[in-house]
Amino acid sequence: MARRGGAPEVSAGSMADIAFLLLIFFLVTTTIETDAGLDRMLPPIEPPDVDVIIKEKNIFQVNINKNGQLLADDNLIDLKDLRDKAKEFLDNNGDASCTYCKGKKNPESSDNPSKAIISLKSDRETKYSTYITVQNELVGAYNELRNREANRLYNMDFVQLEADYLNPETKDKLDEDALEELKAKVKRIQELFPQKLSEAETSSSN
Amino acid sequence: MSKFAKKKDGELPAVSTASLPDIVFMLLFFFMTVTVMKDSSLKVKNELPVASEIKKLEKKDRVITIYVGKPNREYEKIAGTEPKIQLNDKFASPSEVGDFILMERAKKAQELQNVLTTSLKVDKDANMGLISDIKLELRKVNALKVNYTTGSGDAFNNLN
Numbered sequence: 001m002a003r004r005g006g007a008p009e010v011s012a013g014s015m016a017d018i019a020f021l022l023l024i025f026f027l028v029t030t031t032i033e034t035d036a037g038l039d040r041m042l043p044p045i046e047p048p049d050v051d052v053i054i055k056e057k058n059i060f061q062v063n064i065n066k067n068g069q070l071l072a073d074d075n076l077i078d079l080k081d082l083r084d085k086a087k088e089f090l091d092n093n094g095d096a097s098c099t100y101c102k103g104k105k106n107p108e109s110s111d112n113p114s115k116a117i118i119s120l121k122s123d124r125e126t127k128y129s130t131y132i133t134v135q136n137e138l139v140g141a142y143n144e145l146r147n148r149e150a151n152r153l154y155n156m157d158f159v160q161l162e163a164d165y166l167n168p169e170t171k172d173k174l175d176e177d178a179l180e181e182l183k184a185k186v187k188r189i190q191e192l193f194p195q196k197l198s199e200a201e202t203s204s205s206n
Numbered sequence: 207m208s209k210f211a212k213k214k215d216g217e218l219p220a221v222s223t224a225s226l227p228d229i230v231f232m233l234l235f236f237f238m239t240v241t242v243m244k245d246s247s248l249k250v251k252n253e254l255p256v257a258s259e260i261k262k263l264e265k266k267d268r269v270i271t272i273y274v275g276k277p278n279r280e281y282e283k284i285a286g287t288e289p290k291i292q293l294n295d296k297f298a299s300p301s302e303v304g305d306f307i308l309m310e311r312a313k314k315a316q317e318l319q320n321v322l323t324t325s326l327k328v329d330k331d332a333n334m335g336l337i338s339d340i341k342l343e344l345r346k347v348n349a350l351k352v353n354y355t356t357g358s359g360d361a362f363n364n365l366n
Binding site: 012013015016018019020022023026027029030031032033035036037039040041043044045080122123124125126127130132133135136137140162163166167168 | 230261323
């Protein structure tokens with residue numbers, strides 16, 4: 001008997017089982033990565049050759065003790081107030097040399113955003129989560145000030161500008177000139193409020 | 207009574223499962239694209255803190271990861287209960303971090319060796335002492351770019 005009607009149909013009933021098997025394999029062997037965080041630069045280990053003299057009023061000292069309490073410029077403050085305190089310090093403009101600052105021009109506080117340094121010190125027994133919260137607040141203070149300037153100059157948030165600049169997809173979307181322009185914008189805002197956040201070595205508690 | 211009387215035998219028509227493979231394949235492709243292979247199994251508790259001012263870590267090939275946290279229950283006997291550093295698949299002491307970074311750096315392509323970021327995935331209950339030891343080691347081998355990898359959320363949630 002010659003076959004008519006072509007080849008017999010292959011049963012596709014087990015296809016779902018095979019696909020499920022693959023699916024479960026991938027579910028087990030892969031993870032969804034958490035791939036975001038706070039970027040920081042550590043100071044190089046060799047001290048600079050020349051000792052730079054920094055006025056004490058240009059340093060905003062933040063100390064965290066082992067119980068998670070916060071000492072900012074010798075005052076015990078609440079973590080929630082840290083961001084505003086840091087902003088006030090950075091934006092102070094003590095010697096009136098900063099044209100875009102809106103601070104109080106308090107002579108006891110920082111001269112200029114480019115001179116203002118925030119120094120963060122923690123205890124060896126400080127919990128990591130507290131440390132991250134403090135870091136987050138300090139970076140947040142910088143970001144808020146940078147956002148303010150970016151909005152004034154380019155009608156755009158700095159965070160957005162920087163995210164665009166760092167995103168690898170932007171390279172394909174923009175041509176060379178636009179990319180250069182974006183880079184210049186990011187650089188300019190960064191220079192207005194340079195992030196000078198020093199992480200001193202932790203002290204051991206007694 | 208002729209044409210329509212046929213279906214009265216009470217049986218439900220079977221639901222067609224012909225599209226089931228398509229649905230499962232769709233799920234499969236979703237998971238294949240959004241996840242990455244585990245490169246090392248975690249031997250430490252690794253509950254990351256959250257932060258709001260975070261930046262994305264682009265380009266996986268430029269990242270070296272260091273895990274810190276309390277050893278899991280099954281490793282408590284050999285590693286103790288204090289937070290430990292995990293490099294690749296084994297526990298390590300802070301002094302080994304420098305060598306690890308140099309080794310990982312040597313594995314990367316020449317042009318990437320200067321732009322590497324060290325991602326610190328630290329459990330939120332770890333102490334800063336260990337972290338500052340790591341930071342000192344990183345500074346010794348000139349791996350200055352670090353990323354405190356966190357989840358996203360309100361940073362004040364860390365404190366409870």
